[in-house]
Amino acid sequence: MVFLDSIDGMDLVFHTEPPQGSIILVVGGAGTLKSSFLYNLLQRYLDGHEDERAIYITFEESKEGHLNNVKSMGIPITPQIQIVDVASFKADLEVWDSSLFKEEDYLNLILERATAPLSVYEPHAESDAKEAEVAPKYIVIDSMNALLSLLGVEGPVIRKKLQDFFFKLRKRGVTTFIILETQMVDDRPEYFLVDGIIEMGTDKLGNEIKRYLMVRKMRATRHEMKPFLIDPTPDGIKIIGELF
Amino acid sequence: MGRSVKKTTIDLDLALFRRLKQYALDTDRTIREIVTEALQEKLAREAQSTDGTQASTRDVNSNPLAQRVVQEMERVIPHDVAVRMLSQKCVKHGTFLETLNRRQLTRELIDDILNSVQYMADERQIAIMRDNLIKLSSEGGT
Numbered sequence A: 001m002v003f004l005d006s007i008d009g010m011d012l013v014f015h016t017e018p019p020q021g022s023i024i025l026v027v028g029g030a031g032t033l034k035s036s037f038l039y040n041l042l043q044r045y046l047d048g049h050e051d052e053r054a055i056y057i058t059f060e061e062s063k064e065g066h067l068n069n070v071k072s073m074g075i076p077i078t079p080q081i082q083i084v085d086v087a088s089f090k091a092d093l094e095v096w097d098s099s100l101f102k103e104e105d106y107l108n109l110i111l112e113r114a115t116a117p118l119s120v121y122e123p124h125a126e127s128d129a130k131e132a133e134v135a136p137k138y139i140v141i142d143s144m145n146a147l148l149s150l151l152g153v154e155g156p157v158i159r160k161k162l163q164d165f166f167f168k169l170r171k172r173g174v175t176t177f178i179i180l181e182t183q184m185v186d187d188r189p190e191y192f193l194v195d196g197i198i199e200m201g202t203d204k205l206g207n208e209i210k211r212y213l214m215v216r217k218m219r220a221t222r223h224e225m226k227p228f229l230i231d232p233t234p235d236g237i238k239i240i241g242e243l244f
Numbered sequence B: 001m002g003r004s005v006k007k008t009t010i011d012l013d014l015a016l017f018r019r020l021k022q023y024a025l026d027t028d029r030t031i032r033e034i035v036t037e038a039l040q041e042k043l044a045r046e047a048q049s050t051d052g053t054q055a056s057t058r059d060v061n062s063n064p065l066a067q068r069v070v071q072e073m074e075r076v077i078p079h080d081v082a083v084r085m086l087s088q089k090c091v092k093h094g095t096f097l098e099t100l101n102r103r104q105l106t107r108e109l110i111d112d113i114l115n116s117v118q119y120m121a122d123e124r125q126i127a128i129m130r131d132n133l134i135k136l137s138s139e140g141g142t
Helices: A032-046 A063-072 A084-096 A103-115 A124-132 A144-151 A153-172 B014-027 B031-048 B051-059 B065-071 B079-092 B107-120 B124-138
Strands: A021-027 A054-058 A080-086 A137-141 A175-181 A197-207 A208-218 A228-233 A236-241
Touching: A021 A032, A021 A103, A021 A153, A021 B031, A032 A063, A032 A080, A032 A103, A032 A137, A032 A175, A032 A236, A054 A063, A054 A084, A054 A103, A063 A080, A080 A084, A080 B107, A084 B107, A103 A137, A103 A144, A137 A144, A144 A175, A144 B031, B014 B031, B051 B065, B051 B079, B065 B079, B065 B107, B065 B124, B079 B107, B107 B124
Parallel strands: A021 A175, A021 A197, A054 A080, A054 A137, A137 A175
Antiparallel strands: A197 A208, A208 A228, A228 A236
8 A cells, every 4th residue: 555555654644545546636845855755655665566666757857856866865766666757858859849749748648658558568578578567556747837837728728627637547547646836735726626635844843844744635535634744864754743 | 872762753833943943043052952852841840730740640550660660659658749759750861751661760760769768768668669679670570
């Protein structure tokens, strides 16, 4: 179970596991460990599930930058999480031809990668045959802010587009984590469209600024709604108890 | 260069032909050079437009080898992007999607494709895609 069997202390926050295929928004300001938390969550879970895979799609930061960040947090890099670096792909395309990748292609890319088995291994070495059957169970989209700006639409059109997009993702049964960077975490139009919202933030505790994680909403799941302290240890992220 | 050529005859409007001939004289180039350049530019532009994607999709569907190359690219990028990208790469390498053959699927073209999609896959996937494309380009490939 990706929440209950991964990061130490997550069982304080979650009492049951969110259903497979949930769309979960991870919201918070800059520097609240959203990207590292998700990578760590999946890495810890996949460590015990060798046959499973996840895809991390980065629209903003390069693969190298993202992995350096993860490594600096003491989180091991795993080949079970494939990084799809749209940020560098797009930057490279813009050098020679920006028209190759159109707005609708970004959503198609996510939907196609969500279902495509890692069949690239299929026609090759027999030892890799097993991997041919593996489709990703988890996808991270980093970030919603970058994706929305690439889509080039606004207001009600975006809401409709996201609604259709989330519907298609749910049908594929892939649990999707979407990072949304914002300081305005209280009311967002996206909240109505998703199954779960995890808030990550900072708070002053005495003279210290502490990072916290709080589940605002998680459909069909028993969970706490209090903020919990996050500790970025040299061995990755840990949840160490309630904030107050 | 060793690139093969095909001689063809086309009927041009007389006024257009006169303009072409004058342009060739003014720019000190041959009519053949100007027509080739104009066609390449036109086809590259088409490949970039939405209509161009439809045209390219038709071209891919009419060429089994191009279809196989697109299938390889589709492992890491969406179908439409793969079609548009291959169409442009073909023009860049002096061929066309609908006529791409094994001989024209050169190592340079393969490396160019892989260089563009490298960010969307891991190193192992790229290595496997390279193997598959090389197999396609070889005589024994299917």
